[in-house]
Amino acid sequence: MEIIQTPSASKHDVLTGLLALREKTPALENIFDAFSPLLKAQEDGRILLEKWSDFEIPEADALRFEQGVPILAGMDMPNLGNFFPEIFWTMTTALAKGMPAIADKVTAIIDALKDSDSLNELARSVWEEDNNAIEVFAKDANVDIAILTILGSLSLKPFMNRMKDEAAVEIENMFWNKGYCPICGCFPDMSLLKKQLTENAEYMAGHGGQRWMHCSCCDHQWRIKRNICPWCDSEDYKKLSYLQSEETKTERADICDTCKRYYVTIDTRDLTEMPDPRIAPLSLVHLDVKAQEEGYEPMAETLWNSL
Amino acid sequence: MPKAFFVDTSRCTACRGCQIACKEWHDLPTTATKQNGTHQNPPDLNASTYKLVRFSEHRIDGKVEWYFFPDQCRHCLDAPCLEVANGYVEGAVIQDKKTGAIIYTDRCKQLKEDECEEVTEACPYNVPRRNTGTGMMMKCDMCIDRQQAGLIPMCVKTCPTGTMNYGDRADMLAMAEKTLVKVKKEYPRASIVDAKDVNIVYLIQDTPERYYEFVTADNSAVGLPMSRKNFLAGMTKPAKRIFG
Numbered sequence: 001m002e003i004i005q006t007p008s009a010s011k012h013d014v015l016t017g018l019l020a021l022r023e024k025t026p027a028l029e030n031i032f033d034a035f036s037p038l039l040k041a042q043e044d045g046r047i048l049l050e051k052w053s054d055f056e057i058p059e060a061d062a063l064r065f066e067q068g069v070p071i072l073a074g075m076d077m078p079n080l081g082n083f084f085p086e087i088f089w090t091m092t093t094a095l096a097k098g099m100p101a102i103a104d105k106v107t108a109i110i111d112a113l114k115d116s117d118s119l120n121e122l123a124r125s126v127w128e129e130d131n132n133a134i135e136v137f138a139k140d141a142n143v144d145i146a147i148l149t150i151l152g153s154l155s156l157k158p159f160m161n162r163m164k165d166e167a168a169v170e171i172e173n174m175f176w177n178k179g180y181c182p183i184c185g186c187f188p189d190m191s192l193l194k195k196q197l198t199e200n201a202e203y204m205a206g207h208g209g210q211r212w213m214h215c216s217c218c219d220h221q222w223r224i225k226r227n228i229c230p231w232c233d234s235e236d237y238k239k240l241s242y243l244q245s246e247e248t249k250t251e252r253a254d255i256c257d258t259c260k261r262y263y264v265t266i267d268t269r270d271l272t273e274m275p276d277p278r279i280a281p282l283s284l285v286h287l288d289v290k291a292q293e294e295g296y297e298p299m300a301e302t303l304w305n306s307l
Numbered sequence: 308m309p310k311a312f313f314v315d316t317s318r319c320t321a322c323r324g325c326q327i328a329c330k331e332w333h334d335l336p337t338t339a340t341k342q343n344g345t346h347q348n349p350p351d352l353n354a355s356t357y358k359l360v361r362f363s364e365h366r367i368d369g370k371v372e373w374y375f376f377p378d379q380c381r382h383c384l385d386a387p388c389l390e391v392a393n394g395y396v397e398g399a400v401i402q403d404k405k406t407g408a409i410i411y412t413d414r415c416k417q418l419k420e421d422e423c424e425e426v427t428e429a430c431p432y433n434v435p436r437r438n439t440g441t442g443m444m445m446k447c448d449m450c451i452d453r454q455q456a457g458l459i460p461m462c463v464k465t466c467p468t469g470t471m472n473y474g475d476r477a478d479m480l481a482m483a484e485k486t487l488v489k490v491k492k493e494y495p496r497a498s499i500v501d502a503k504d505v506n507i508v509y510l511i512q513d514t515p516e517r518y519y520e521f522v523t524a525d526n527s528a529v530g531l532p533m534s535r536k537n538f539l540a541g542m543t544k545p546a547k548r549i550f551g
Contacts (some may be wrong), residue, residue: 001543024457064392205318205469250458272473
């Protein structure tokens with residue numbers, strides 16, 4: 001069984017990939033300039049957390065998992081130590097740098113929390129999705145709750161990414177057919193259609209592309225059926241369609257008219273290089289715009305498809 | 308990182324999809340031909356056929372073996388045709404740094420007919436052909452226009468059997484080595500052709516001469532003290548010195 005697998009790490013670092021994309025699509029320069037500090041900060045966080053191992057992945061229960069419960073669901077927040085504050089401040093600086101329009105609100109957060117020793121409490125509130133606790137935290141510090149929540153979520157992502165590789169090993173022999181991540185339960189920010197050669201096929205090697213979803217939170221990739229909506233599981237082919245520009249046939253927004261949700265897709269079968277899914281969605285914002293204009297909502301809210 | 312093809316001829320069924328797709332993409336005309344007693348059609352590469360599936364039929368140990376070879380420019384790492392052509396007209400042939408593709412530029416038209424013949428002679432794989440109408444030298448350009456747009460070459464896109472593979476050179480060489488181990492179990496004479504010299508790396512399942520004359524550079528060195536390729540590359544050096 002090879003339904004779930006984590007491809008090897010990208011050969012290129014995030015910044016190199018962003019520069020290449022920026023060169024390829026100069027019309028989106030502003031988008032890249034706004035979000036590249038954040039993506040770089042995420043990568044720096046991932047590198048920093050190579051030293052972090054104070055966590056234990058829950059043992060996978062095949063029955064529970066295969067019924068659709070992600071492996072990390074219900075897991076208590078591990079001890080994040082001093083890593084969380086360090087990543088939080090890196091992320092704060094990156095957000096202020098990339099988005100000058102909200103820099104004053106970010107500066108207010110820096111001023112209010114710079115001497116705080118309770119940042120890990122913020123992490124716990126975000127981990128447990130305890131909105132009341134986040135609200136109390138924001139009120140006590142007198143800061144913008146929306147931006148604080150964004151910063152808390154962004155700062156937790158590198159931890160999810162760090163745990164992902166070990167969690168993927170736990171579930172590698174199990175079956176998963178859901179549209180949300182088998183590890184952390186988040187919805188995908190994009191999908192990739194990949195050509196897969198069947199080595200043992202005697203003559204023909206199929207041209208059909210396998211659909212691989214990319215998790216918007218932990219960066220895991222998993223394969224699902226192509227004829228299903230990852231959000232509502234609908235297989236009604238009359239309501240599953242996609243939006244595509246005439247010029248670029250390798251990129252599209254897959255839409256579902258049952259649940260009115262969409263996600264962006266890159267068909268990699270004809271591409272010379274495999275896109276880096278950590279940054280590729282940035283280059284597809286025109287499809288986000290189009291899909292949202294048509295009345296569809298994104299499956300995973302990201303900074304670039306929601307701000 | 309330079310790009311390469313891995314052409315696994317053990318998977319080729321001679322459907323000629325690559326040959327047709329190449330013509331379609333490059334908008335090349337058909338070639339008048341006739342029945343020659345073989346399915347190989349047209350009989351040879353020409354100025355409007357950059358890719359040709361060659362057929363060769365043998366009876367080996369009482370069993371009929373039919374070998375197919377999708378022939379094309381090998382995009383040599385150190386291309387003799389480039390040396391010869393540029394000896395006469397600087398910039399006639401260039402090597403694209405990003406992909407490693409050997410590209411014939413419009414300046415090839417400035418080459419005289421006999422100089423074009425020298426370019427073809429210099430090729431250890433006997434690939435380039437001259438368009439007698441335009442005077443242009445023609446051959447596979449590795450679909451450089453597609454690659455610059457981030458798309459894989461047309462023959463690779465079309466191949467339905469997994470014969471044509473494209474990717475980073477290191478990955479293609481690794482794929483070739485892995486496949487060779489598998490193919491050798493059934494075809495012990497199988498080998499990888501000239502991998503260290505070219506970017507179009509072929510796996511053949513029998514000895515080169517059972518396919519055709521110019522499968523390997525070394526195979527065409529008949530009567531020469533060194534390989535044909537090295538010999539011809541050496542021949543061009545004085546011309547290079549004279550013409551700059």
